[in-house]
Amino acid sequence: xxxxxxxxxVVEIAEGVAGPYTAMSLGDAGADVVKIEPPSGDRSRGWAPxxxxxxxxxxxxxxxxxxxxxxxxxxxxxNAASQLLRQADVAVVDKVGLLPELSWDAxxxxxxxxxxxxxxxxxxxxxxxxxxxxAAQLAGEATLSLGSPGEPPVRLxxxxxxxxxxxxxxxxxxxxxxxxxxxxxxxxxxxxxLFGSLLAMRSTLWVALSNPDEWWGFHLxxxxxxxxxxxxxxxxxxxxxxxxxGDAGVERLIxxxxxxxxxxxxxxxxxxxxxxxxxxxxxxxxxxxxxQGFAAWSAAEVIEKVERCGGWAFPMHDYARLxxxxxxxxxxxxxxxxxxRQVAPPWDFDGTPxxxxxxxxxxxxxxxxxxxxxxxxxxxxx
Amino acid sequence: MAAGPLDGVxxxxxxxWMVGPWASMQLxxxxxxxxxxxxxxxxxxxxxxxxxxxxxGTSIGYITWNMNKRGLFLDLKSEADRxxxxxxxxxxxxxxxxxxxGAAERLGMGYEQVRAANPRIVYTTITGWGEVGPMRDRPGAxxxxxxxxxxxxTNGARGGRPEVYRxxxxxxxxxxxxxxxxxxxxxLARHRSGEGQRIHVGMLRAGMALQSARxxxxxxxxxLHEPLGSAGFAAAPDQAFRCRDGRWIGVSATSxxxxxxxxxxxxxxxxxxxxxxxxxxxxxxxxxxVRHRDALAALLEQAFAQLPRDYWLxxxxxxxxxxxxPLTWDVLREHAQVLENGYIREVLTSxxxxxxxxxxxxxxxxxxxxxxGTPLPGEHTGEILDELGSRAAALPAAAD
Numbered sequence: 001x002x003x004x005x006x007x008x009x010v011v012e013i014a015e016g017v018a019g020p021y022t023a024m025s026l027g028d029a030g031a032d033v034v035k036i037e038p039p040s041g042d043r044s045r046g047w048a049p050x051x052x053x054x055x056x057x058x059x060x061x062x063x064x065x066x067x068x069x070x071x072x073x074x075x076x077x078x079n080a081a082s083q084l085l086r087q088a089d090v091a092v093v094d095k096v097g098l099l100p101e102l103s104w105d106a107x108x109x110x111x112x113x114x115x116x117x118x119x120x121x122x123x124x125x126x127x128x129x130x131x132x133x134x135a136a137q138l139a140g141e142a143t144l145s146l147g148s149p150g151e152p153p154v155r156l157x158x159x160x161x162x163x164x165x166x167x168x169x170x171x172x173x174x175x176x177x178x179x180x181x182x183x184x185x186x187x188x189x190x191x192x193x194l195f196g197s198l199l200a201m202r203s204t205l206w207v208a209l210s211n212p213d214e215w216w217g218f219h220l221x222x223x224x225x226x227x228x229x230x231x232x233x234x235x236x237x238x239x240x241x242x243x244x245x246g247d248a249g250v251e252r253l254i255x256x257x258x259x260x261x262x263x264x265x266x267x268x269x270x271x272x273x274x275x276x277x278x279x280x281x282x283x284x285x286x287x288x289x290x291x292q293g294f295a296a297w298s299a300a301e302v303i304e305k306v307e308r309c310g311g312w313a314f315p316m317h318d319y320a321r322l323x324x325x326x327x328x329x330x331x332x333x334x335x336x337x338x339x340x341r342q343v344a345p346p347w348d349f350d351g352t353p354x355x356x357x358x359x360x361x362x363x364x365x366x367x368x369x370x371x372x373x374x375x376x377x378x379x380x381x382x
Numbered sequence: 383m384a385a386g387p388l389d390g391v392x393x394x395x396x397x398x399w400m401v402g403p404w405a406s407m408q409l410x411x412x413x414x415x416x417x418x419x420x421x422x423x424x425x426x427x428x429x430x431x432x433x434x435x436x437x438x439g440t441s442i443g444y445i446t447w448n449m450n451k452r453g454l455f456l457d458l459k460s461e462a463d464r465x466x467x468x469x470x471x472x473x474x475x476x477x478x479x480x481x482x483x484g485a486a487e488r489l490g491m492g493y494e495q496v497r498a499a500n501p502r503i504v505y506t507t508i509t510g511w512g513e514v515g516p517m518r519d520r521p522g523a524x525x526x527x528x529x530x531x532x533x534x535x536t537n538g539a540r541g542g543r544p545e546v547y548r549x550x551x552x553x554x555x556x557x558x559x560x561x562x563x564x565x566x567x568x569x570l571a572r573h574r575s576g577e578g579q580r581i582h583v584g585m586l587r588a589g590m591a592l593q594s595a596r597x598x599x600x601x602x603x604x605x606l607h608e609p610l611g612s613a614g615f616a617a618a619p620d621q622a623f624r625c626r627d628g629r630w631i632g633v634s635a636t637s638x639x640x641x642x643x644x645x646x647x648x649x650x651x652x653x654x655x656x657x658x659x660x661x662x663x664x665x666x667x668x669x670x671x672v673r674h675r676d677a678l679a680a681l682l683e684q685a686f687a688q689l690p691r692d693y694w695l696x697x698x699x700x701x702x703x704x705x706x707x708p709l710t711w712d713v714l715r716e717h718a719q720v721l722e723n724g725y726i727r728e729v730l731t732s733x734x735x736x737x738x739x740x741x742x743x744x745x746x747x748x749x750x751x752x753x754x755g756t757p758l759p760g761e762h763t764g765e766i767l768d769e770l771g772s773r774a775a776a777l778p779a780a781a782d
Contacts, residue, residue, distance in 0.1 A: 004567035017595065018637065029567055042636035047616035048672040051602050057616055060598035064423030117706075121723035122745050132634030134612065134620055135706025137407065143612070143708060145538050145549040153612045153622045153630055153708060156534020156547060158593045167592075168590045169557040172744035174566035175412045179387035179749045182573050187393075188748035196725040199714070200740035206726060207446040209711060210437055217434030217440065222548035230529060230544045241530035278525050279743035314526045317534045317772055318544075319600035319607075325530075330515025334586045334601065341601040345593040346555070347564040348513075353569045372714075 003030020013097030015042040017162035027064030067361030136161040140198030161194035218279035240313040241277035259293030386413020402480030403447035404558025420759035455760030480508035504568035538609025557588040619664025623686035647701035731755035
């Protein structure tokens with residue numbers, strides 16, 4: 001059965017994370033994706049760590065595509081890129097693809113949905129500025145939910161700005177295809193930026209800052225809470241919350257953990273209802289007391305006790321424990337593509353299943369094949 | 383105002399809390415008529431899971447996550463309202479639900495039930511952990527998913543322990559965005575096949591997909607990421623440096639061309655004592671620079687500390703080296719780059735005055751997106767029922 005985007009043709013002229021993940025997702029969903037790289041290759045091929053020459057990031061973000069090399073300094077290659085774009089339904093471009101000859105206006109292809117990924121957005125004083133994941137995270141305030149005020153900035157280890165932008169780009173592309181195919185509109189140019197995506201993803205904070213009844217809530221105090229490392233048990237850290245637990249449940253949990261001594265602590269007694277979990281108002285104030293109690297038990301034991309008393313508790317996985325978790329296996333979250341284990345596409349379509357079409361291409365793997373197709377089409381139209 | 387790209391699409395939105403409402407909010411921004419269902423008489427203090435802070439007693443969660451929609455009261459446990467729901471469903475293209483597995487079926491709103499009435503429906507159900515497996519029936523929300531998926535495990539001060547991202551919404555919003563993608567793909571597939579389908583999106587897999595690069599790195603190497611502060615794992619230099627005036631600048635050279643530009647700009651700068659980086663074999667290519675990241679960082683720290691941030695912004699900007707610096711909300715809300723792109727907007731809500739929020743992240747040149755304020759629960763009930771009534775009146779009488 002074909003995927004939901006079966007039949008659409010996508011040309012990607014992008015590199016790094018945002019553009020490649022966007023085009024890969026369209027490929028996983030059934031589109032025919034051709035990625036154009038310069039002779040030196042996508043920058044991410046040279047990132048660390050490597051896996052047989054190319055980087056792991058390259059392999060994880062470029063499956064379900066064919067890859068070709070075109071040298072835009074060469075007129076016939078530039079012409080081939082322009083032809084490929086003019087025949088496509090979707091273009092995914094970033095700075096690499098922003099040659100004047102390959103702009104939406106220059107192509108004059110009314111059917112094309114031309115998605116430009118940028119750092120800062122199409123308008124404004126920074127429109128032409130160079131960008132990076134780090135620059136966008138800093139400007140988009142993402143680093144203020146990590147680390148401590150006054151200390152060196154801490155970034156999200158995940159390339160959140162690029163991935164958020166990719167997720168929005170996929171939406172924008174599909175919406176523009178819908179307008180074109182169902183509503184009879186033309187194609188169009190659309191732009192999504194890392195900066196704008198990071199800001200959109202923090203919308204809950206912007207509303208919280210608008211006119212709150214009181215200055216409290218984990219959205220607001222996320223700015224100045226100390227770093228959260230979870231609750232350490234004898235072996236591993238966990239997350240836990242008393243939110244759904246009645247007062248009797250909290251008392252029972254204290255008994256089960258054999259930490260009745262904590263009832264002598266006046267601060268604990270006063271704040272305990274709101275003194276646990278990542279989001280609790282006084283979680284930081286009481287954390288050392290809970291951790292003193294948890295130290296006698298394994299994470300699995302504490303989770304079991306919290307759940308038995310009506311609360312929530314979850315293991316705090318690193319990637320090794322995540323990959324070994326039975327739930328991850330049950331939902332097939334990790335797949336192997338040509339010997340490389342990676343994260344599966346996130347949607348389940350009952351009627352039009354998505355699927356990984358092929359492993360990430362070696363540099364120029366499909367150049368001859370795609371150019372031959374192009375030539376064949378040119379002959380057919382003569 | 384020009385029609386949005388989803389003009390003509392109608393969404394039956396029976397979502398709750400954050401992840402589902404976030405998904406339907408995107409569809410509304412793109413032009414769909416999203417009809418958000420609430421229980422008549424719902425206690426406003428329970429909306430948006432009661433997440434603090436509130437504005438006039440309603441969680442900012444509800445207010446943030448239900449923009450771009452109309453509000454309809456329906457009691458899906460009552461026979462009469464369920465009949466109305468089904469009349470409405472006949473006019474809808476998509477349905478979104480984020481209840482635990484089996485809950486929608488018990489309300490008579492399961493996929494098979496809805497499909498019988500409208501086979502063209504694109505029916506999307508969102509779960510926390512998936513529809514199978516030992517955790518299938520466990521509650522799942524952003525906080526739990528962030529801890530469980532290891533989203534915390536790659537962040538943290540250099541040499542310190544990994545730490546959680548304290549703004550607990552990113553897994554929910556990411557899953558909502560992935561669900562909105564799925565609806566859109568389902569609508570495109572329907573255009574081709576004429577048939578709707580059932581779609582599932584789970585927070586576990588969506589949250590893992592967000593971390594595709596880092597998770598794959600672990601799976602390939604068996605190693606865990608050690609927190610690097612502001613530095614990136616894949617390339618070097620790609621981190622923040624403290625300048626002479628105490629301010630920070632983030633500098634990234636994630637390609638060889640950017641590295642050459644940075645090395646050139648540093649050499650041309652008014653710093654003293656910096657060796658010629660371009661000729662140092664330890665820094666010749668990215669993987670070598672990553673291997674020697676500490677030595678490289680030490681040299682660069684010394685260079686950046688010699689001159690103020692604005693000097694570096696100018697010099698690196700002229701050289702085409704990606705760089706940026708920390709901004710905060712009070713600056714962002716008035717920043718020209720934000721305002722000219724509409725990335726933060728003030729919208730008028732129905733019950734909570736004017737609030738600021740993120741605007742559409744897409745700049746669509748011909749079918750622009752929109753962003754408008756949150757309805758009161760059930761605010762448009764009369765209007766929507768009138769529309770249904772006039773539709774029923776316009777239909778030919780049943781032939782029995």
